[in-house]
Amino acid sequence: MTGTKPLQVHVEEAGLADLVEIREGDALTTLAANLPETIDLVLLDGAKPLYPDILALLESRLRPGAMIVADNADYSPDYLARVRSPTAGYLSLLFDGDVELSVKLG
Template sequence: MPVDRDAGRFLYALVRSRGGRLVVEFGTSFGISAIHIAAALRDLGEGRLITTELNASKAATARKNLADAGLAGLVEVREGDALETLADLPDAVDILFLDGWKDLALPVLKLVEPRLRPGALVIADDTDKFESVMRPYLDYVRAPGSGYVSVRVPIGDGIELSVRTP
């Protein structure tokens, strides 16, 4: 399920406002959200996107779509299980976009969490549509003392925007 136009514009705006040096995406699919993120990085004149996709044919399509958009040079597409492909991130993470299998949102967050800069944005997609599956993730980022300030954003199938507090 690709992000819709409003969610893509929201991602673009968040990346532009945050000035992310490193953006990480879990769940590339065909690269639609990656195009929005990479376009924002291009327009900022800095940063890169590391994205991961389990399905080899989807990863190949994402690479082609990014190349066709002229954005391939800003994006590293990692193919395989996100709990493995995101285990060796090279830098501190400014923005994490969670759009893969919903039951893996919390495990991926916990994997990347030590790399999140203070003030980093964590954006989870489809939180309304898959609320029951996303419940452990939502409870985690919304809990007092969690290290996040979090809010539901009524865009698309629901987005949870969380900010990593210092």
């Protein structure tokens, strides 16, 4: 669209470029390598059926207290079952009708 700035420009203007990494492309490919040692925040807003697979790729890097924001998570019942399971290690709740907000516990 004319007149819109790329997300990276907004990140830089906010002074967060050293804290935010944006990866474009197939998430199962772009997140399969070169991950940071720890991850504090994940925003899932893509192909809903991939949410469980993406979580599996990132899970070992999520620090305790890391947040996962999953847009339209109701279209990914397997993802919801995972983050809502009492044994999965997450505290998860529905936020704003269709956003699942999850926090990685200990």
